[in-house]
Amino acid sequence: MSELMIKDLHVNVEGNEILKGLSLTVRQGEIHALMGPNGTGKSTLAYTLMGHPNYEVTGGEVLFKGQNILELAPDERAHLGLFLAFQYPVAIPGVTVANFLRTAINAHRKAADPEDKGISIPEFRKLLKERMDLLQMEHSVAGRYLNDGFSGGEKKRAEILQMVTLQPEIAILDETDSGLDIDALRIVAEGVNAMRGAAFGALVITHYQRILNYIQPDFVHVMLDGRVVESGGPELAHRLEADGYDWLREKHSQVAV
Amino acid sequence: MSANEKEFMTTKRVVTRTQRSRRPRFDGFTFSREMIPAGEGGSLLDDFRARAWEAYERLPYPTTSDEPWRRTDISKLNGDFRLPAPEAYLDLPPVPERLLLPLVSDQHGGQIRLLPGEVQQDLNPDLAQRGVIFADLETAARQFPDQVAKALGTIVRPDEGKFAALSAALAQNGVFVYVPRGVQVEQPLHSLVWAAGVGLAHFSHLVIWLEEGASLTYVHEAASPNGLGGQTLHSAVVELYVGPNASLRFVELQSLGDNVWNFTHERAVLERDASLDWIFGAIGSRLTKNFSDLDLVGVGAHGRMSGFYFTDGEQHLDHDTQQNHRAANTTSDLLFKGALKGHSRSVWQGMIYVAPGAQRTDGYQANRNLVLSENARADSIPGLEILADDVRCTHGATVGKIDPELVFYLRSRGIPAEQAERLVVEGFFDPIMQRIPFDGVRARFQEAIQAKMTAQ
Numbered sequence: 211m212s213e214l215m216i217k218d219l220h221v222n223v224e225g226n227e228i229l230k231g232l233s234l235t236v237r238q239g240e241i242h243a244l245m246g247p248n249g250t251g252k253s254t255l256a257y258t259l260m261g262h263p264n265y266e267v268t269g270g271e272v273l274f275k276g277q278n279i280l281e282l283a284p285d286e287r288a289h290l291g292l293f294l295a296f297q298y299p300v301a302i303p304g305v306t307v308a309n310f311l312r313t314a315i316n317a318h319r320k321a322a323d324p325e326d327k328g329i330s331i332p333e334f335r336k337l338l339k340e341r342m343d344l345l346q347m348e349h350s351v352a353g354r355y356l357n358d359g360f361s362g363g364e365k366k367r368a369e370i371l372q373m374v375t376l377q378p379e380i381a382i383l384d385e386t387d388s389g390l391d392i393d394a395l396r397i398v399a400e401g402v403n404a405m406r407g408a409a410f411g412a413l414v415i416t417h418y419q420r421i422l423n424y425i426q427p428d429f430v431h432v433m434l435d436g437r438v439v440e441s442g443g444p445e446l447a448h449r450l451e452a453d454g455y456d457w458l459r460e461k462h463s464q465v466a467v
Numbered sequence: 468m469s470a471n472e473k474e475f476m477t478t479k480r481v482v483t484r485t486q487r488s489r490r491p492r493f494d495g496f497t498f499s500r501e502m503i504p505a506g507e508g509g510s511l512l513d514d515f516r517a518r519a520w521e522a523y524e525r526l527p528y529p530t531t532s533d534e535p536w537r538r539t540d541i542s543k544l545n546g547d548f549r550l551p552a553p554e555a556y557l558d559l560p561p562v563p564e565r566l567l568l569p570l571v572s573d574q575h576g577g578q579i580r581l582l583p584g585e586v587q588q589d590l591n592p593d594l595a596q597r598g599v600i601f602a603d604l605e606t607a608a609r610q611f612p613d614q615v616a617k618a619l620g621t622i623v624r625p626d627e628g629k630f631a632a633l634s635a636a637l638a639q640n641g642v643f644v645y646v647p648r649g650v651q652v653e654q655p656l657h658s659l660v661w662a663a664g665v666g667l668a669h670f671s672h673l674v675i676w677l678e679e680g681a682s683l684t685y686v687h688e689a690a691s692p693n694g695l696g697g698q699t700l701h702s703a704v705v706e707l708y709v710g711p712n713a714s715l716r717f718v719e720l721q722s723l724g725d726n727v728w729n730f731t732h733e734r735a736v737l738e739r740d741a742s743l744d745w746i747f748g749a750i751g752s753r754l755t756k757n758f759s760d761l762d763l764v765g766v767g768a769h770g771r772m773s774g775f776y777f778t779d780g781e782q783h784l785d786h787d788t789q790q791n792h793r794a795a796n797t798t799s800d801l802l803f804k805g806a807l808k809g810h811s812r813s814v815w816q817g818m819i820y821v822a823p824g825a826q827r828t829d830g831y832q833a834n835r836n837l838v839l840s841e842n843a844r845a846d847s848i849p850g851l852e853i854l855a856d857d858v859r860c861t862h863g864a865t866v867g868k869i870d871p872e873l874v875f876y877l878r879s880r881g882i883p884a885e886q887a888e889r890l891v892v893e894g895f896f897d898p899i900m901q902r903i904p905f906d907g908v909r910a911r912f913q914e915a916i917q918a919k920m921t922a923q
Contacts, residue, residue, distance in 0.1 A: 260879050288881035304894025314880040
């Protein structure tokens with residue numbers, strides 16, 4: 211069983227320490243929600259796990275399937291089965307969704323087997339149609355330039371399309387719910403739920419409890435000031451919804467003092 | 468002022484003057500009147516060449532003080548090139564077979580190969596029966612003097628520039644294409660200039676003339692091997708005439724070797740309701756200075772120019788385009804896109820001119836550059852000169868780099884860095900590919916991207 215184990219992670223961005231000793235473990239088969247107010251380092255964690263060059267790890271380790279992935283390039287992390295659904299996906303002008311996804315699938319296959327000749331066009335078309343139907347996407351999206359001129363909702367749906375096509379073992383969803391109306395949110399959640407099972411684990415980053423009505427988490431964690439300060443079951447999310455974060459801030463500052 | 472200060476100032480002034488006089492200049496060619504080909508083109512070509520030579524002798528060499536040449540310095544060009552001897556091609560690297568394949572269809576309607584010291588042609592006899600002339604310039608001048616006299620030197624005058632005059636005077640040969648009124652040539656025609664050979668000068672002259680209602684697809688390529696060292700000269704004139712309601716699709720590929728200094732003067736004249744789809748692909752040469760003009764002289768004429776270039780190493784490519792709206796209701800649409808690597812440099816300088824009275828014209832020009840290395844540089848200079856009041860003209864110019872966020876995004880999906888960059892570059896060029904209706908041409912450009920991206 212794959213396991214993403216984050217141990218005492220410290221990360222600097224432009225010289226400022228944003229993650230200050232964060233520890234968290236996500237296993238295949240588990241859905242974890244990571245909550246917390248803005249500016250506590252949730253997205254920093256997401257980018258760091260995927261290997262963005264602007265995030266400097268100053269301490270701690272991240273093990274995935276027993277490997278220290280901090281040494282690996284982003285594409286190598288992806289090949290191991292890690293996936294990040296971006297909060298702000300970039301547009302790739304001139305590269306269609308279909309061309310991009312086929313290139314990505316083939317890159318994964320080639321990493322697994324250097325002799326691999328790539329997915330056949332009919333096989334790829336069938337796969338893509340299937341997955342687009344799952345997310346109730348127009349097939350014409352396949353011919354559009356990736357994220358170019360997409361609405362916020364279309365971008366998030368395209369992220370989930372990539373996830374369900376590439377079939378990662380552990381996915382990090384960075385505020386995939388932000389900017390989505392309720393229908394889009396439901397569809398995105400269905401995509402995640404379709405993946406749910408023994409072979410899939412997820413870290414769902416959010417600062418609203420809303421998405422957790424559609425994706426039932428097994429574990430809920432709360433981040434404040436670069437650390438996980440509280441962990442629990444789904445009931446923790448409900449308490450945050452009702453009481454906000456202040457009680458945790460108080461508790462946390464008392465502990466810190 | 469003390470004597471000391473005075474001396475200092477004087478010295479300073481002298482130094483300045485010395486620098487100015489030492490500014491590098493091209494020393495000039497050693498070509499002589501005796502080198503004018505005494506070919507088999509009859510008195511028509513003889514007279515034309517003699518007049519062109521006079522213009523050549525009269526005109527000064529361009530320097531970086533001349534506005535169109537400000538960014539392209541020819542001071543390191545050698546002066547003493549030889550003209551290829553008859554059958555010189557036999558001792559030179561042969562034309563790669565792939566350059567002779569049809570690019571825009573399964574089959575050519577004909578092909579002319581201008582080799583050093585030789586012209587070879589494969590012609591389709593059906594075309595001649597329909598009155599189409601597709602021949603080397605000397606043969607055409609001999610057999611069809613009326614048509615040649617009507618066209619030659621009327622679109623690009625030899626006295627327009629030093630290199631135009633030189634090409635017209637010394638072109639050992641060329642290609643002459645004439646499509647009579649109302650004739651649709653279905654199969655594309657193809658010509659190739661093979662500019663191999665160090666120290667050789669290759670001159671060529673291409674004339675395409677479409678009478679009213681005619682249509683034609685034409686592919687012209689100038690090519691030579693890479694890695695020969697030394698210098699080779701290629702200089703050419705391209706004259707295109709698209710008669711009323713006629714339609715020309717002109718694909719022009721430049722894959723000259725990295726030792727070639729390349730100079731071209733090209734112009735298309737479009738009559739009433741004529742249309743031209745002009746596609747450029749430039750990946751070769753050490754240095755290129757290209758003038759390409761679109762002259763919309765007839766009401767309702769429409770011209771589209773699509774340019775693809777990719778430079779690396781020490782290459783320097785300078786494309787100077789003009790979209791001249793000289794009649795009402797004319798439209799032009801130019802898009803040039805280029806990527807640059809190594810220490811290479813590109814210049815695009817474009818002008819949309821709208822003449823007085825050319826109302827309801829619509830002109831568009833855009834140049835986009837992707838700079839892939841710290842040492843490469845792209846200059847992009849759009850321009851508008853509008854002397855009519857009811858017009859729509861838009862332009863845009865950009866010079867950018869690969870956004871690392873795009874590469875990170877692609878890598879996060881498992882695509883390795885090199886492939887991710889190539890995907891971004893291919894995406895950058897996609898709008899140009901979309902404008903090219905020929906699979907074979909797109910494939911050539913894709914190959915060029917692949918080759919340039921992987922080259923060191």
